[in-house]
Amino acid sequence: MASFWARVPSDYLTRAQQFTKTLHHELYPAVDPSKPELSLPGKVVIITGASRGIGADGFAVSFAQAGVKGLVLVARDADKLNETVSKVHATNPAVEVLPVVADVADENAVALVYAQCEAKFGHADILINNAGIVKANGALPGDVKPADWWRNIEVNGKGTFLMMHALVNSLPTLDTPVTIINITSGAAWHSPVPMLSGYAISKLVALQEAAYFAACYKNITAFAVHPGLVRTDMTHDSMMHMDSQPPELVGGLAVWLSHPHALFLNGRVVANTWDVDELMARKEEILSGKKLTIGLFGTFGPEQFE
Template sequence: MNDLPVDHFVKAQQFVQTTHRDVYPAIDPTQASLSQKGRVVIITGASQGIGARAFVPSFAAAGAKAIVLVARSADKLKDVAELVATSHPNVETLSVSTDIADPASVAALFDKVKEKYGHADVLVNNAGIFKAIAPIKDVDHVAWWEEMTLNIRGTFLMTQSFLKQLPSPETPARIVTLTTGAAYEVFPTFSAYGMSKLAVFELMTYVAVENPNVVAVALHPGMVDTEMMKDMFKKFALDTPELVGGVGVWLAAWDGLDRAFLSGRFVTSNWDVEDLVKRKEEILAGNLLKMDLNATLGAAQFGL
């Protein structure tokens, strides 16, 4: 790792010609075209890291009607809510201490959302843990399963409850779910994190197929220096929170620009969104940015 350049992962995962490591005009959440006016946005993992530093400020800057702040720590959520009240006093916040891996806790959260707002329009599945780091033969099985449980079950429960609360099957909605490059590339000792993030990436694929009213995207945030960033990757962690938050707002926008072609697919924050739009037809025709088995299958290849 020490010999690799700081932009190694940006270039290794590059899909479009232009890449970014900071916010840029097309994803500036303050522009009118990306307005979240009148929308209710739920953000999990909102008490710290990318949730608190990227998604909450960006959706607030986009003028959301309300942001539902979700995490386990009530005290930390209070601090985030106070920052929003200071920086964007017209944006409501609802802080709900929630264990997203607990069905009863998630049900209580959505009861509060329904009581106050009827339903939410945007869900950002940001919460996750990255702790069970060891080879499979050595990793603590309890820690491994806890990571899988929170990252997969928690994302599933939040997504299912969000979908159930939509008023009708035609109600438009947006889901942005955090994934990672380790979802498709093997990093030894990262099995729990990589497999769990692959599972939630695939979850978005199912949501997209089953719910044409929902744009559901798996977003790799790039490399942002947060509490979850491991020392071996810190030199590469030059992506700003504003970049990730801006891409999240762009994916969840309601400006009439087609984003459905990205539904059920993998996107990286570093990729220029205007370049992505230019490749729309190619992405759809080739069914790109999805997981697949790297093999030619089918009896036809043998003339059968």
């Protein structure tokens, strides 16, 4: 893996997956969560993987800047989770914070997350499925331990589903609107990278879960967000020279997606680096086809043989 990334330009990832003419590597005005027009008063947000990385420094801080009513912060590390609580209160002391120690791959633990959320806030309005792992990096899928490979699916796929499933069943009615943001990866739709098979496939699961829940429930607006390369302790050393984005950029995008103006992207993939104003300008183009969705390419149907 190291030799591959050493050979590619630093902007390889963003250029290979470019959809808008303008690409962003810093927070920009359109997605600035401190803007009054992006405020989210009264909203309750659940953020998984909230103890570090983009969960702590991106989503938690950005939604606090947007003035939400409450944050339910979920992670497995209690000490790190309390550090995130401090960051939130330093950003906006008015936000009520509920830290919950839980493994999202455990169905009983997920049930307790929602029970505590209901007891303190009632139902949640926004769910950020950010918890994720990268395990079993091998030269080929057959070179890794099956249990390690499958753990990617358990957390990134099953854990995301459990949080979405429990959210639906926690709502007062199926007319109650909610927004779901699943964190995916460019690896989920890019040409196969053999050494990341478990991670890439698990992130494809999370991507398609957003599409399916959006299709199945009229009250759910769901997105699969590719955060770009945000340097965390999950970033491989060989990729440290690649262009990266700060946590606050994906945090600001998540806030922007939590408003009605983003409905046209429901069930679709959105990359952190894409310019949202340019996406808005291409709204009809995106809606008229299957842009920003996953599909099988080819010519299908009996008509082709007539």
